[in-house]
Each structure stands twice: as C-alpha cells, then as structure tokens.
Amino acid sequence: MKNILLCLTFLSTALLCHAQKNFKNEVSLGYFSAGEFFDSSAFKVSPFTKGKNISLRYTRLFGKKLSVGLSYTQCGFDYLPTLKKLENNTIMWREQKTFSFDIGFGISKWQISAKAKAGFRYNMVGFKAEHYSSSLHSGGWVEGYGGSKDYGKLGAKLGASIQHPILWRFFGELDCEYAKMFSGGDRNQLLLSYRVGFKF
Secondary structure, X not given: OHHHHXXXXXXXXXXXXXXXXXXXXXXXEEEEEEXXXXXXXXXEEOOHHHOOOEEEEEEEEEOOOEEEEEEEEEEEEEXXXXXXXXXXXXXXXXXXXXXXXXXXXXXXXXXXXXXXXXXXXXXXXXXXXXXXXXXXXXXXXXXXXXXXXXXXXXXXXXXXXXXXXXXXXXXXXXXEEEEEEOOEEOOEEEEEEEEEEEEO
C-alpha cells in the first residue's frame, strides 16, 4: 500500500511538472493580506471584508531564469481597529492604485521556484487619511478629521516570491515586495500577498 501511494505521488508530481512545462506566459490574481509603512511605523492585517486589496499580474518568461512582469495593484489598509481609543495622529486609512514593472531572476526545482526581482512603481492614485483626537473631556474624546496626504508618484521596488504548482497549469505564489518612493508621504512600504495564477 505504501509503494502504491509513493507511485501515485510520483505520477501526480510528474503530471504537474509536465502540465506547467514550456509555457512562457503567466497571469495571476492576488489578494494583499498585510502591509507595513515604515515612515509611520503602523501595521495592520487588512480586513478581508473590504475586498479592496487586489493585485493583477502578467509575467513573461525568457528561458528558465529570466522574467519580465507588469502589475496593477489596488490596495487599502485600515488602521483604526473597532472600539480602540483614539490617540493623536492615529492613521485611519490608506489607499493606493499603482502600476509596476520589474525584471526577475529565478531558480526552480521540481516546479517550485524562487525568484528575486527589481523594478519601478508608479502611483496613479495614492493617499493617506489621518484622524486626530483632542483631549478627553466629560463627554469622552473630541474627534476631528486631520485631512490627507498624497504619496509620491514614482518609486523603486525590490521583491522575492515563491511559486508552487496547484493543478494542471494553475499555480500559487507567495510574494513579498519592498518599495521606496522617491517623494511624498510614507516613502518606505512593505507589502505581502498571495496569488493564484495560470500558465499559457
């Protein structure tokens, strides 16, 4: 019985490898699950109910190691947990819509591949909203809206990803990306996402 299971495992792995071999194009759809903006030292796991943390990516493979990728991301992060007492300069919300381009270099073994990449990001829309609260009085905290700031339009990025086969031509990819914006607020950003894609 153990030998049969080993044979089935080997055959299914071989089928996965064959199904994902020799395809040079990849399209993937992802969901951002976490982000860090170092300039303000704020971190929040994004709520899945918002449905705004989306990543769409196209990758073209050149040979076994080199790749070129184009990405569109739309992400929002909420920094005001429910029922939490407000403090001065509490950041409530960030939103970005960006295009990015990168060149990657990867290695693979048994169709599990690791890739390092570098490129540029351009923010079409990007801002952060801030919430301020004044001193405590008899009726509770007095709250006031603090306005918003724009992100820089252009930045550079470095990233790494690990890709694994799922079934047939479908694959999953865990991706971590650091971006340094050249101007504007929150120049240092770290985003983590998981994508499901298709090779063709």
